[in-house]
Amino acid sequence: MRPASSSAPTDMGGCPFDRSNTKAPNGCPVSAEAGNFDPFDTPYQLDPAEALRWSRDQEPVFWSPKLEYWVVSRYEDVKAVFRDNLTFSPSIALEKLTSAPPEAAKILEGYGYAMRRTMVNEDEPDHMERRRLLMDAFLPENLEKHEGWVRELVRDYMDRFIDKGRADLVGEMFREIPLTVALRFLGVPSEDAKELRKFSVAHTINTWGRPSPQQQLQIAEDVGQFWKTAQEILDRMRADPTGEGWMYDSIRMHETHPDIVPESYLRSMMMAILVAAHETTAFATANAFRTLLSNREAWNDICENPTLIPSAIEECLRVAGSVVAWRRIATEDTEVGGVKIPKGGKLLIVQASANRDPRHWENPDEIDIYRHNAAEHLTFGYGAHQCMGKNIARMEMRIILDEFVRRLPHMQLVENQTFEYLPNTSFRGPTSLWVEWEPAQNPERLTRSVLENPTHFHIGAPIKDDILRRVVVSEVAREADAVIRIDVVDPHRRELPDWSPGAHIELVSGKWRRYYSLCGERGDRSRLSFAILREPEGRGGSIYFHDTVKPGEVLHIAGPKNHFHLDETAARYTLIAGGIGITPILAMADRLKALGKPYTLHYCGAGRRTMAFLERVERDHGEALTVHAGDEGCRLDLPGVLAGLSEGEHVYSCGPERMLEALEALAVNWPEGTLHIEHFTARSSILDPENEHAFEAVLADSDLTVQVGNDQTLLEALTAAGVDVPSDCCEGLCGSCEVAVIEGDIEHRDLVLSRAEREASDRMMACCSRAKGKRLVLSL
Structure with missing residues (x-):
């Protein structure tokens, strides 16, 4: 069923598939495409985003009879589900997609398998109470100490094959390093690592796959062994809880807060976090290398400039992330994208599809390592359940890539190799990745300086100044x-x-x-x-x-x-340019002419000799153009020009502040969204701590509270707390750092929001605007 808010509305005002015999739980007939959708078919397994292109375009929320889930494919809808973890419970995130035969259940029972709630699948308030207690080790400032030994580990693995000229990077490196890092981060002794390596893959197939009844028996054995081994390791750690690592921190928290961190939680997390930290990072690294080596220009660019590695990693996580989809269940009757979801409805929210949604991304199918907003991908999830280990994964992937572009810049993918993936709905990465190179060309054979002065990466999202x-x-x-x-x-x-x-x-x-x-x-x-x-x-x-x-x-x-988008659906347009403001307006006029849309263009300047592109404007837009040259006495009468705006007409303007302020005053009584303006310059954005006051920002989606000092912007405080917020100009001009406000009075200092938008008090620019009082509640 198409949502009512979709860009492709139904023709009948109701269900568009009334000829279908199959009905969704909300009573709407199921379309042919939805009825045929099977995530275990080849198209989804090879490229889930491409397999759901039809859904993003036509039916962004649909019922899949074969899966018995509602599938959500667009960016804003996926993000909305993540944001509301009360209406959309994560409790089914680790539920088996394929029911196990009784024999498999008996095998697991024999191992004492007792997987319970973890941070991945528990509801509030339990989830956030535990997360707050156990989050410190994941904060950016506490991860920096791991960088040195992670790099040493990467070099050790590379040394094993650097002179061979050929390697399977998955088998010889990518599968091993994330598990080794995870075990050390947890505090698990290295002698126990070998046993755990045997069984971790089984958990993925067991939970998100479609194994046959016979396969389920062997998987149950592996999962049972995994559980038993993990519990034995945990028991030894609990016997002497003085060690270093996240599991030791959790054990000590259990001793001081047994009601918040019970023993059952320790036992479940011991297994779950190994899977989460190991497989997702291993797959993501393999996907990133395949992506970059398949796009040689991007690979060459990061070889030339390794400071681009953080943005390249984010782009790879966007187009080829290892976390394809996640699951939720509706706790009440609700809607997603205008589609009614009944209570108890299960949702497959496909991040891989959202990450290629053209409604959010410019040129979404292109690999662009310079993409300014790649970090907005949903591969790590969003909100309260966003991956705690996202910055560990980023650190590992950046260091691995940095070592390769230094030591093997001439490496290439082996041609004609076949890429195979574990058949499941939610995690994706090749089981092997063969590469080759000419050892005689290894840079370190010419100079060992290749290994000196490695790139140091900031912990967290990419720094925009490096992109x-x-x-x-x-x-x-x-x-x-x-x-x-x-x-x-x-x-x-x-x-x-x-x-x-x-x-x-x-x-x-x-x-x-x-x-x-x-x-x-x-x-x-x-x-x-x-x-x-x-x-x-x-x-x-x-x-x-x-x-x-x-x-x-x-x-x-x-x-x-682009923060000054042209809405191409308006009935008519008035374009007003002042001086150098002709530059964006000219591009809009070109587009409207190409679309055959009715428009008028007013171009103002001190005199024709000062008006850029005037000859081209007159040539290409003469019929729609009025030139207002001041030295000719032809000044623009804004009230007169705009007095007769027709219904559905939009006004776009760029020019001097005085002109834009006059337009804003005229637009007070216009319908919301009629006026669109772009400013040249910002007001002063320099903070004066003596004239500012501190306040707290409560992040409702993440259940965190961030203190904003009188010498900090809200954006700076959020970034320091490890919260990823897009930003660009940091001057209140572009709108990229907009955050939604649920509660609190805002002191707006931006030049983006209209007067009506400011009065609504439901959004603000984090780079410059502040709280009038002591507290703001944000949708973050």
């Missing part, structure tokens, strides 16, 4: 008095990313970082074009770029990014 793309200036041209156009191309003449009207790039050179809207021909992916107005009274960036940028110069950019 920069090298470009070369191909042309600098004067477009008007004090305005130059700069065209940049890829150094290797590769295609640059596609972009949408209103998009911008961040231009970086030395200490200068400035934002400029794109204004070239969208279909030409060989170059990106932007214009810069020389501002003598500005902060110096425009003067620097005017005076120094020459053809052939290497610059760096971040993006493209």
